[in-house]
Amino acid sequence: MIYFDNNDTTPLHPEALEAMLPYFRDKFANPASLHSLGLETESALDEARGKISGAIGADARELIFTSGATEANNIAIFGAARARPSRKHLIISTVEHASVLNVARRLEDDGYRVTRLPVDGQGYVDPALLRDTIDDDTFMVSIVHANHEIGVIQDIRKLAEIAHEKDAWFHTDAAQALGKMPFNVAELGVDLASFNGHKLHGPKGVGGLYVSRRTRPKRLMEGAPQEFDLRPGTENVPAIVGFGRAVEIAVRDLPDVTAHVKPLMKRLAEGLARIPHSHLNGPPPEERLLGNVNVTFLYIEGEAILMHLSNRGICVSSGSACSSKSLTPSTVLTAIGLLHEEAHGAIRFSLSRFNSSDEVETVISKVGEVVDLLRSMTAFVPELHSERMGAKSFYRKR
Ligand SMILES: *Cc1c(COP(=O)(O)O)cnc(C)c1O
Secondary structure, X not given: OEEOEOOOOOOOOHHHHHHHHHHHOOOOOOOOOOOHHHHHHHHHHHHHHHHHHHHOOOOHHHEEEEOOHHHXXXXXXXXXXXXXXOOOEXXXXXXXXXXXXXXXXXXXXXXXXXEEEOEOOOOOEOHHHHHHHOOOOEEEEEOOOEOOOOOXXXXXXXXXXXXXXXXXXXXXXXXXXXXXXXXXXXXXXXXEEEEEOOOOOOOXXXXXXXXXXXXXXXXXXXXXXXXXXXXXXXXXXXXXXXXXXHHHHHHHHHHHHHXXXXXXXXXXXXXXXXXXXXXXOOOOHHHOOOOEEEEEEOOOOHHHHHHHHHXXXXXXXXXXXXXXXXXXXXXXXXXOOOOHHHHHOEEEEEOOOOOOHHHHHHHHHHHHHHHHHHHHHOOOOHHHHHHHXXXXXXXXXX
């Protein structure tokens, strides 16, 4: 199998698995217990918290563990709305993950005003638009750091600065950023940041929310006072230990992994660019999230390409994982201006440290084969479509 779906989830790093095993067996105690076994798991929890907070430039007291980035996004945004009841305006972008988009929709149903900042043809948010939109009623600005579908990386530092001019809290969904690029909350100036374990070769079902000392969202669930009274419930100690180890490894190996993956993604983009009527969605390879390549193959369905590649032992995504089982096109792809038929022909390839250049060559040739096959099976008449879609070059303009 060739696994090119690492923006969906990643294989567990063997060292992260190794670190977790004792906490499934002998070291099972509740970290809140006062006996010696409890103290042992409590110190494992503290160690993981120290590793992750240290890696992102935060204090250990500024990191809470959650069940993943979805929960962290929910606590950040709903929690901020509840903590600042006099303000009723939320600003997000049109390229957010469903766990931000749908929180915003819920707030809208509850009477809040939501502004969704549009993006340009490569997916970039224009900071000037934020400055035009933000007001004294804005309680929070939440913008995804590195996009899960098209790999666009936003100027978070600038956006946070503008948010602070109006005393709005700034949150970023950094689930794709952590571990794949330098990420430091102090340098970025963010107040809250969400991430998870399974996008960086850690376990699923665990994540974290950075909560700066300057902010205090309200908790969403009631219970015992775990996680600085922000997220009740007994912590998932084995997963947290694995998450801590995965972050430590990702930060340690980032220069080597970057040097390995960057040429692979460039080569993949170059190879796919030779397939006629194809174009790259999002910024050029040198600007985008490490490992992410998203390409539209016109006149065929992404789902059909995906299934044919799957039959050939290659795993990729069409659109975003969450929308890949529905027929509505990806909101991110329509946000960058793709027509429905262009969005439906999109395939996301996402590489990790565990991929090789041989795999890239295999994928390039198999994709070419599948695209040819599918186009030969359809009434493929480019002239009929070209008027509507226009002849586009592989690399899109902003
Ligand atoms: C995967 C992902 C999430 C959701 O993370 P879970 O841990 O699966 O809840 C949120 N935001 C982005 C950008 C993601 O890529």
